[in-house]
Amino acid sequence: MSAVPPVPPSSRIVAVTSGKGGVGKTFVSANLAAALARAGRRVLVLDADLGLANLDVVLNLFPKITLHDVFTGKSSLADAILPAPGGFSVLLAGSGMVEYSRMTPEVRDQLQAVISEVAPQFDHVLLDTGAGISDVVLYTVSLAGEVLLVVTPEPTSLTDGYATIKVLATTQGRRHMHLLVNHARKSGEGRAVRQQLQQVVERYVNPGLDRPVRLDLLGEIPSDAAVRECVQRRQLLLEVLPGVPAAQAMVAAATRWLASTP
Numbered sequence: 525m526s527a528v529p530p531v532p533p534s535s536r537i538v539a540v541t542s543g544k545g546g547v548g549k550t551f552v553s554a555n556l557a558a559a560l561a562r563a564g565r566r567v568l569v570l571d572a573d574l575g576l577a578n579l580d581v582v583l584n585l586f587p588k589i590t591l592h593d594v595f596t597g598k599s600s601l602a603d604a605i606l607p608a609p610g611g612f613s614v615l616l617a618g619s620g621m622v623e624y625s626r627m628t629p630e631v632r633d634q635l636q637a638v639i640s641e642v643a644p645q646f647d648h649v650l651l652d653t654g655a656g657i658s659d660v661v662l663y664t665v666s667l668a669g670e671v672l673l674v675v676t677p678e679p680t681s682l683t684d685g686y687a688t689i690k691v692l693a694t695t696q697g698r699r700h701m702h703l704l705v706n707h708a709r710k711s712g713e714g715r716a717v718r719q720q721l722q723q724v725v726e727r728y729v730n731p732g733l734d735r736p737v738r739l740d741l742l743g744e745i746p747s748d749a750a751v752r753e754c755v756q757r758r759q760l761l762l763e764v765l766p767g768v769p770a771a772q773a774m775v776a777a778a779t780r781w782l783a784s785t786p
């Protein structure tokens with residue numbers, strides 16, 4: 525890959541991440557991207573779960589070219605950027621690729637170069653990461669200007685979410701994170717979860733920091749059987765069932781995203 529072009533300030537790069545797995549990062553990434561695209565923005569979702577990619581499955585894509593081909597020099601980056609249903613672009617990854625379970629210096633450089641090269645072409649770049657605080661996930665998050673932490677109201681998800689916030693604050697100097705509460709069981713649960721997490725952060729994390737960590741609620745997405753049905757049928761919720769509660773909540777989250785500043 526050639527020289528790394530500078531990223532224009534207008535390009536927002538966000539890591540969609542979580543402490544616990546299976547909380548809805550890939551669902552959120554795809555549908556947030558579709559909502560932003562519908563609002564006229566140029567959006568790319570990069571499947572940063574390099575070894576256990578899922579975005580292709582959710583979008584019913586069968587890519588011939590993935591990031592692996594770009595990293596190994598088999599394909600150009602331009603050829604790997606594919607159109608997805610929903611009006612956004614994707615950079616897909618492979619599955620079962622054990623070579624991406626650790627972040628080698630080569631993969632670090634390649635991933636950084638890819639993101640720097642694509643960012644100027646898009647208004648929003650979403651990095652759909654794996655779960656947890658492995659070096660692969662933390663490095664991917666470090667390449668993003670903003671963090672969108674997905675949690676569910678379950679105690680295990682909240683505990684892992686809190687751990688992620690703490691690690692990102694102490695190792696990356698993150699002082700602001702967007703929070704999205706998925707699988708909300710009742711209206712207002714997102715606000716309650718944000719308050720609960722913010723309180724724990726204020727008690728146990730902020731005292732040791734120069735500036736306090738602030739969590740901003742981007743939205744709450746209800747637990748909705750339509751989401752599961754769409755994933756099962758490999759369809760994008762916003763495309764096929766835009767009127768269901770979870771789809772409308774995703775559009776509301778996208779609106780808040782556009783109103784927020786990095």
Ligand SMILES: Nc1ncnc2c1ncn2[C@@H]1O[C@H](COP(=O)(O)OP(=O)(O)OP(=O)(O)O)[C@@H](O)[C@H]1O
Binds near residue numbers: 545546547549706755
């Ligand atoms: N709001 C929701 N309502 C109902 N089901 C949901 C909702 N959000 C996600 N799901 C279900 O949870 C499953 C897991 O979601 P998803 O794959 O997006 O999680 P993930 O955080 O990306 O997982 P991983 O950590 O493995 O990458 C989906 O396949 C879907 O069936």
Ligand SMILES: [Mg+2]
Binds near residue numbers: 551653
């Ligand atoms: Mg995922």
